[in-house]
Structure formats: C-alpha cells, structure tokens
Amino acid sequence: MSIKYGLLAILDESPAYGYQLKTEFERRTASAWPLNIGQVYTTLDRLSRDGLVTPLDPTDDTRTYAITPAGRAELKTWFTTPIEQTTPPRNDLAIKLALAASTHADLTAIIQAQRTATMRTLQHYTLAKRQADASDTAWLMVVELMIFTAEAEIRWLDHCEGLASRPTPTRSDAPAAVTAPAQSKDKAVR
C-alpha cells in the first residue's frame, strides 16, 4: 500500500508528526491523492505495531515518529521491487462500452461524448502542466501520468470507434479455421 511506504519515505528524511506527514505526502504527490488525517494515524499505528516506526517520545501529545532500521529495510525493498499490476482495475468505461456494443445503444455517440469529456480533462491537465514550476519534478511526473492516462483513453476510444464501424463479417468472410472444428464435431456426433 503506497500510503504506508509514502509515510516511511518521508520519515526516512526526518522524524515528523501526523499532520506534517499528511501535508508532505500531498505536496510530493502534487495533491493528486489527498489523505485524510485518520488514514495517516491508522497507518502510523500499524507501522508502529510492526516495528517500522517508533514514537520519539511516547509522552509527547504531538506524537512525533521516527523510522526504525526495520522500516528503512522495508522501504528499500519497496523502492527496489517493481510494482506488478496483475489484476486490471475495474473500469466503468470499458463496462459501459462493452454493454453498449452488445445492445442497441448508440455506441458511436457514446464514444464521441466520452472522447470530448476526456479531451476536456486532458486540456485541464495540460493547463496545469503549463502553470507548473518547471523545477518541480515530482509534480510534473504526476501531471504527466494524468496526461498519458487521458491520452491512452482517447487512443483506445479512437480504436473502439474503428472496431465499431467495421462491416460485420458475413459467414463467407469467416476464416476456415472457425468452421473446421464445427464440421469435425458434426462428424463426431454422427
């Protein structure tokens, strides 16, 4: 979970208390993934339980935490291990298009409406990039992720539009390999 490692990465630089960790995490990730303070304290409790961080002074109300050697080792492992995204995340747009393609919905109109909306979003991200501090690499990387994701969605929509506008293959257009198993099955039944 990135919040856990995000907090460890910030604590690796210097001890900090909950609210400092929240604001620093958001600053470094361009406020793209805002945290609520409850999430931060719950994560700190878990990290403390697992011996990855420790309160500097348990009697201090502000609860400043420091990273432990075990926490540093855990952080190093996270940085050096590629993130594998094995399960595709649920995608409402893909579900909508798949259902539209298999019903009487106007797929072309749905694709165009989505493309316009995504393009508008991409324009906003580009505007944000233009207004960014060119030396703020962390922010630029996050905003570029947004831009590349929107661009990929638009390219996918273009591709889907092409797929949807193909003439429907007739039986005579179908490749022989598709009909061959049916024939052999037919023979087997006989």
Add this chain to the structure above:
Amino acid sequence: MSVLQLDAVTRIYGAGASEVRALDDVTLTVDEGDFVAIMGPSGSGKSTLLAIAGGLDQGWTGSVTVAGHPLQGLKRDALARLRRRHVGYVFQDYNLVPTLNVIENVALPLELDRTDPSWARQSARAALKRLGIADLAGRRLDQISGGQRQRVAIARAIVGDRKLILADEPTGALDSATGDDVMQRLRLLADDGVAVVLVTHEARHAGWADRIVFLRDGRVVDSTRVANDPAVLLAGA
C-alpha cells in the same frame, strides 16, 4: 478580431456515385490569439479544412475570409500574395529548403514577396528570437536537430508578423518531449496574439489548444473549449 472565418463551407470531390463530401457545411471562427486543434479519424476532412483555410484548395462552396480578405474569386497570384502576407504553414516534415541556412529559410517568404533584403533578414532574426533560436541563424539544416528544424519552420511561419499559423501534424516526426516543446512554442505565440490552427491525431498535443474541434465525415461533430483559467487543480482527480 477574426483572423480566419469559414461559413457553411462544403467541399465535394468526385460526382454521382463516387461523390465524397470532404467537408460538409463547416463553420469555424478563429480569432487573434485563438489556438484551435482539429481532430478526427483519417478521411474526416482535417487536411481539407487546412488547405481551404490557406487558400490551397479552391473548389469549395460557402465563404472563407482570411485576415479580413474574402478568398472567393481570388486569382492564383492574389491568393499566393495573401498567403505570403498573412498565413504561415508548419508541416510534419518541416518543408525547409536544404540548400539555405536557418536565417535564409526564415527570410524566404519575405524575399519572395520582394521585401527589402536587409529588412527581411532583420524580420527573420526577430522571428528566430521569438522562437528562442537566434543562436542558430547561421547554421545549416543538417547541423540542427528535428525539434530545432520545426522551430525554424515556425519562425518562418510567423516572419513578417503574420497572424495565422496553419500547422499540419507538426509533431508527427518528433518524440513526445520534443513535440511538447514545439507545442509550447505554438502556445506562447497564441498567447502573444497569433491565431493557430493545428491538425493533429495526437490528443496529448491537442491538449495545448484552447478549443478542440472534432470532425467526422466532413462535419463538425463536437468541440471543447477550456478557459485559460489558472484556478485548475488536480486535487480530487
């Protein structure tokens, strides 16, 4: 002020069963400082629109006005003169003259228009400076990179204070970072009052525009416009 105005423009190729409506009743207004991107699938009419806007295609119906001059009925020479004075082109493959150096390429449209050579050079130098490449003035084209060549082409497009740039896939031959740099240059020119019409199939680059017009089968099917408003946040995205 409107730099380019298309009213109910239709362009038909062929006739009868083979008739193709490359553009069908398209209306578009581009003002000074507007940055408009035209997107659409192959054959949607993007390049036809650009050719008509630049006076390169004359077989259309409707009305087209460039910098206040109606194109209808203009003879070839008059069209060429209008283009040289008001319209700059930027192409994917740069269309620079390989035997000329950087500043000679940029000064070329003015020299063809019989501008005083020293004034043409001075204007070319000012255009190169606007594009941040004044130091390349004396270089041969084979001594500069693809991104720099495209910047030279943009300098040539604006030389002589032309107010309309028509750009046809200007980033097609460039990697995404260099393409971004070219788009940023076009954006700065638009911010400075130049009208830019960009044809592209790359959403990433269209994102630099204020307005995006989608064409399909020669018709405008949609458009977006974003305000140039600094209060745009990623929070919650």
